[in-house]
Amino acid sequence: MALELIPNPSLAQRTTLRLGGSAEVEAVVRDERDLDDLGGFLATQTLRPFVIGRGSNLLAREGQLDLALIRVGAAPGPLRVERANDRLMVRCCAAQGLPGLLGWAQKAGLSGLEGLTGIPGSVGGAVAMNAGSYGVEFGDLVTRVRLWSPAGGLDWVDAADCAFSYRHFSSPARPAGRLVWEVEIGLTESTPRAVRKAMQGIYDKKRATQPVTARSAGCVFKNPEGESAGRLLDEAGLKGVSRGGMAFSDIHANFLINLGGGTSAQALELIELGRESVRTAFGVTLETEVIIL
Missing domain, CATH: 3.30.43.10 (Uridine Diphospho-n-acetylenolpyruvylglucosamine Reductase, domain 2)
Incomplete structure (x- = not known):
């Protein structure tokens, strides 16, 4: 091919x-x-x-x-690999959609991913950004990652040789690693009904507090240590503030949404407005979580 x-x-x-x-x-x-x-x-x-x-x-x-x-571009479905102690190892391609992986795990009665319900990215992105939600970080489930780079080729790297932190992933063992190709995660056995109930509970909470159906890029800013970026933006008066077709969500101020016809310039203007407003009000400089190209 x-x-x-x-x-x-x-x-x-x-x-x-x-x-x-x-x-x-x-x-x-x-x-x-x-x-x-x-x-x-x-x-x-x-x-x-x-x-x-x-x-x-x-x-x-x-x-x-x-x-x-x-x-x-290829995303063969998740695959059960082996059992290790009380966990079942599951391997999946980086292109696999995270919602699809969660749906597969639910039908298989495998628990561990439920907190990531509602995140629309890929498995490779979940590794690269150490996606997290409701107390679950993807890196906590990873047992090893298959990385590729032009110089080093394709190779598995154990989780112990990787560094996962808040919305960050790196591999000191393979610092030139450019592309996540596959990942292996450890899940625990449950029942389809129990996993579905947990996922539904998470989704209902998110739907009530986040614009889950809007055109957004998830959280705009990282949470400062011990603080909530959404709360700071809300108290600084950013909730619902718009510029043209872009706006801070009136449900959750840390979500920037495209109302229709929005532009990148409008989005960048709102990001700078949010950062400056929080800095002025609280003396906190927010760091963007969204990647700006």
Whole structure:
């Protein structure tokens, strides 16, 4: 299978915010054999390489961006691998959608992922950002990650040799690792009914407190240590504030949503407004969680 190259891919079509211009090219990898071609392709490029999953935490600027997007295009379903103590090992491709993985785990009666209900990204993105919600961080479930880089090739790295922290992942053992290809996680056996009930409870809570159906990129800012970015933004008066077609959600102030016809410039203006308002009101400088391209 040959590496597919797509010219001028639209970032608005590849991000949940539905914003942004175009990258120069997108390389779609569907098979391990394509990775050699990807390495050769990247060696010829002066463009900035960027691995894009489902675009659920991205804000892309308008215009033509000097980016070479890299996307894993194949997503075979999750696979039970082996039992280790009280956990069942499950392996899945980075391109696997996180909601699909949760749905598979629910039907299989496997518990551990329920807190991530409602997060729309990919499994690779969940690793790269150490996705977390309702007391669950994806990195806590990881037993090993299969990483690829042009120099080091494709190799499994144990979780003990990885560093997971708040919305961050790195592998000191493979510092040049550029692409998450597969991940293995440990889940516990339960029942489909119990897992479904827990997932439904989480989703109901999120639906009541977050704009889960809106076009957003998830949380805009990281929570400062011991504090809630949403609370700070709310008390600084940002809830519902808009600029053109973009707005801070009137349900949860840490969600930036596209009301329709929004632009990246409007989104960036609101991000700076939110950061400055919280800094003025509380002396706290918020750090963006959303990745700005």
